[in-house]
Amino acid sequence: MSLDSAIDRCIQCGFCLQACPTYRLFETEESSPRGRIARVKDVLAGEVAPTVQSLQTFSECLGCRACETACPSGVHYEEILLYGRAELRRLEPEPRLAVRTLLRLISRPSGIRRMKRLWARLGRAAIRFARALRPRSPELRLLAALPNPAPQAAPTQGDPDVTMHRGCLMDVFWEGTNARAVLLLRDSGLRADLMEESAGCCGALHAHQGDTQTAREQAKRLIGAFETSGAKVISSLAGGCGAHLKEYPSLFADDATWRARAERLSNAVRDVATLLRGQGVRPGDDGGRRVTYQDSCHLRNGLKVTAAPRELLAGPGYCEMASAGSCCGSAGVYNLLRPDVADELLRRKVEEVREMGAQEVVTANPGCELQWRMGAREARLPVTVRHLVDHLWEERRGAQ
Numbered sequence: 001m002s003l004d005s006a007i008d009r010c011i012q013c014g015f016c017l018q019a020c021p022t023y024r025l026f027e028t029e030e031s032s033p034r035g036r037i038a039r040v041k042d043v044l045a046g047e048v049a050p051t052v053q054s055l056q057t058f059s060e061c062l063g064c065r066a067c068e069t070a071c072p073s074g075v076h077y078e079e080i081l082l083y084g085r086a087e088l089r090r091l092e093p094e095p096r097l098a099v100r101t102l103l104r105l106i107s108r109p110s111g112i113r114r115m116k117r118l119w120a121r122l123g124r125a126a127i128r129f130a131r132a133l134r135p136r137s138p139e140l141r142l143l144a145a146l147p148n149p150a151p152q153a154a155p156t157q158g159d160p161d162v163t164m165h166r167g168c169l170m171d172v173f174w175e176g177t178n179a180r181a182v183l184l185l186r187d188s189g190l191r192a193d194l195m196e197e198s199a200g201c202c203g204a205l206h207a208h209q210g211d212t213q214t215a216r217e218q219a220k221r222l223i224g225a226f227e228t229s230g231a232k233v234i235s236s237l238a239g240g241c242g243a244h245l246k247e248y249p250s251l252f253a254d255d256a257t258w259r260a261r262a263e264r265l266s267n268a269v270r271d272v273a274t275l276l277r278g279q280g281v282r283p284g285d286d287g288g289r290r291v292t293y294q295d296s297c298h299l300r301n302g303l304k305v306t307a308a309p310r311e312l313l314a315g316p317g318y319c320e321m322a323s324a325g326s327c328c329g330s331a332g333v334y335n336l337l338r339p340d341v342a343d344e345l346l347r348r349k350v351e352e353v354r355e356m357g358a359q360e361v362v363t364a365n366p367g368c369e370l371q372w373r374m375g376a377r378e379a380r381l382p383v384t385v386r387h388l389v390d391h392l393w394e395e396r397r398g399a400q
């Protein structure tokens with residue numbers, strides 16, 4: 001869907017308002033999806049000048065796409081967000097040094113490899129150091145919440161049905177989880193392999209921070225790697241990456257050749273829970289532990305996957321979190337850029353889980369896992385937080 005048709009489809013009914021976390025928090029039209037769409041419409045019509053101030057609402061937007069799920073008119077809000085963020089970046093380069101550095105590092109496979117080597121050597125010490133500091137800056141708070149490196153080997157099988165996109169931060173900080181996903185898929189009967197490291201990052205973070213040009217370069221590299229793999233399916237353990245892969249064709253609106261290649265990849269995207277359920281994998285024994293699930297916004301609102309992860313967790317101890325479908329504040333690098341909003345969203349959820357008495361929070365996205373680990377740690381909430389794959393892996397180990 002083009003930007004124009006995304007705008008034209010909005011009938012201003014307001015059904016999206018209560019689904020939007022920033023509207024619920026601030027209760028202003030400007031903080032709502034409808035208000036943001038109207039702002040872009042006015043800018044395009046020349047009625048409002050595009051300035052950092054007039055487009056600031058796109059810094060506040062989480063990009064969670066809950067508005068898309070709620071919208072009866074089928075507005076593809078992602079187009080609006082990408083336009084707003086790209087305009088903002090054109091007017092003002094990303095101000096936060098840590099985010100600029102991170103985006104530069106992950107834009108090349110060599111940068112990701114360097115980060116991986118460094119993390120394998122210094123990860124444990126860095127986490128210990130950050131924890132000892134009781135930090136206030138968002139970067140150090142997140143560093144203190146990272147899981148210790150937990151390596152796992154998944155030797156190449158060759159000729160895969162499924163190629164598992166490694167991701168960027170996923171590959172650095174959750175490398176073992178990627179490998180465990182491949183092993184679980186193989187156990188279920190699928191031929192699965194990790195994608196070549198040279199595929200690099202999918203470009204989701206760049207696109208969502210308004211750097212469309214780098215996002216296109218990343219997409220081209222990844223499309224090439226997917227075609228070389230020979231796999232029929234591409235999967236990712238990060239909901240945000242999976243949803244962005246699905247959106248690849250929209251990056252090439254004016255390039256028919258790349259658009260066709262992007263469409264082939266887009267049609268091949270499946271999330272890991274759906275693949276495992278498709279193979280008949282059933283929930284393991286959770287030992288009666290009270291387990292709950294936090295949706296990944298992009299898995300839920302982008303890929304529309306809600307049932308499969310829950311079906312894999314549906315043991316006797318499973319309890320549904322009322323706000324599971326609402327953003328935890330992670331939202332890519334949002335928790336670095338707007339820790340004030342992200343903290344408030346997380347605080348409400350942490351208290352909800354405390355009241356539920358849950359012992360484990362399972363997520364389907366590394367960013368959500370990290371955000372929850374930070375929230376639980378700082379609020380002294382006694383829960384285990386882990387990715388769905390690591391939960392299933394532990395269940396399987398317990399059953400052996």
Ligand code: SF4
Binds near residue numbers: 074
């Ligand atoms: S629900 Fe859809 S059509 Fe209605 S105001 Fe929101 S975006 Fe527009």
Ligand code: SF4
Binds near residue numbers: 019065066
């Ligand atoms: S993406 Fe999320 S935060 Fe942004 S307008 Fe939609 S619902 Fe609100």
